[in-house]
Amino acid sequence: MTTTTQAPPVVPGSTAHSDGAFVPVQTRSERPASYDPADFEIPSGREVNWKYTPVAKLAPLFVDEAGPHGTMTVTVSAPSTVEQSELRIGESPRGDVFIPEDRPAAIAWTQETVAPLMRIPAGVELDEPIVIELAGDGGLAHAHVVLEAMPNSRGTVVFRHSGSAWHAQNVEIIVRDGAHLEVVSIQQWSDDAVHLSSHQARVDKDATLRHVVVSFGGAIVRVNPSVELAGAGSRGELYGLSYSDAGQHLESQVYLHHKGPHTKGDVLYKGALQGRGARSVWIGDVLIGPDATGTDSYEANRNLVLTDGARADSIPNLEIETGDIAGAGHASATGRFDDEQLFYLQARGISEDEARRLVVLGFLSEIVQKIGLPALEGELIAAIEAELTLELGS
Template identity: 75%
Template structure:
């Protein structure tokens, strides 16, 4: 296992703890997201206990099957791809470019997914191509454990959208490697509408090159435990990263995202906004946002925010924004977090104008979440998610 800045630390069991590093023989907790060690070898990671910095908010007891380094049956996840004719598709063995150009596993589940995926599917938008329709990758779980590594590449000056749709039942550890070449503009939308018993651990890692842009959207509604962690490096001068998220957590659901945005090149722009609603006993959401503005990222403009709306007693939202700046020559940088209950004043305002209470509640919640829905830019998806949010609200009212 290695890290860009320091030697890794061995735990008492002899494995490397991604929450710590060695300094003069003493174990010192890692203080910055950029120092987290990585390895392609699952043996370098100990099984998480829930005390590690990157696992302490996750229900480890519900994830055990994804920490076992064993081959899974090939038919656990059914995959169908709908793509315009210009899109190139291939299968990549470990070490076959561009697989591994960007991605570095940072935890056990991710390293296992890397190892177990013998041939990673590649979806490539060729240079200069502008897609009129999105690429849709539909993954349907049939029960059981599954591992995946997917590579998405937008070559120079291309334009396109890739949608990952997750449905059915499975326990899946998934890696998504995203490469946005010079001048390209790529949108990646990952939709989690799993059945209630599904478990989904997904690590998305992206690099955005010179004058390129990536819009990355996480939309999580279904599943027992859903953890989607996007990590985006704005490597090239003038690159842009827009990271958005939407979640609606019901009773017993755990929906989580740990976001990392690294401004590495000069004159880069970042916008991070995640919104979530929660209702029902033990409904849980976790959002951790890390933004690093590196020493060479002069002229950076970056902002991250997370906002949560708690609709019922017994629900809990954890929100932890972090901002690290290593240069004083920036345009601006900031972060914000807010978690609150339903606004009774808004409800009173609407009811005073003759709107029934149930309809008023629906309007307030929809107004809160539609800011993210409208960023999808795909009318069919926007309609689908508006209807899904309304269905969630109706189910909560009937409970």
């Protein structure tokens, strides 16, 4: 299946686009999609969705050839009530929601001929999370995973990534009427890992999706969630945390599409950066469609730069196609330590290093606490502490 974007009409007396024959996609909703990798050219870095990504370092993930398999060890831990099966291309619900929007995602779609399905049955409330662990051994690996929460079910799925890999990954998420699903994706790769992940979700009537991205490790990590609030009264909560060290590139391009009426959206991503060449990129797009009356939506990105030589790019975008909404807004801020906060803590006998530690923990723990799994929250707080130890040099 292929969708195309028509070029805008030529207005008499107008001049050609400054990029010549190349006319970039201007809005998130115009982006083309296809299951065929051949429909996507190898990115040059001029494309709007690759503009901030170091595409020259991603060459293996742009090649549409049969590569080595078995380079990713996958371990699944799930309650017995969870239904697990496999879906070939063309077998529903695979493809009911997901349509690749870039070349690596299309390649992963075709390379993963049999995709695992994790389904929470109707009315079931899981007392333990589904945990999917993926450990790389340095090779090239592709994946497509389908998660389905049936009507009025409730559960949590945790992805844990570690080791070294060149990994292109698709995650397809379907949240049926009245269901509540939480998806947490944790990136703790080795320093040389490259990970491009596309998450696409549909949330039906009166259902909720809470989606959390946590990125610490890896050379280049790009996790892009795209959520469609399709049903009346549906809710999307999209949260993210990143901690970028010297030479790391951590990126998320977030898309929240309010399609049904009376939908609610909350997007909050926070990042900390330290070390020369540390880089984070956040692009947030919210579309409130013409039928999304009564929508209430807000997106924000906050970044804390801890050392010289680090850079955070933050770009919020908002499209509104109806005037009948409850509210909509966006915000972005990037800065260094608040000197007043540090002074306040030091004036009470706290050392400068400890004061800096407390400020960063307080800044990032807001996202950690939204996960709702105490053991995992404690583990992530410890990971932040370990990053801070490197920054403080202790």
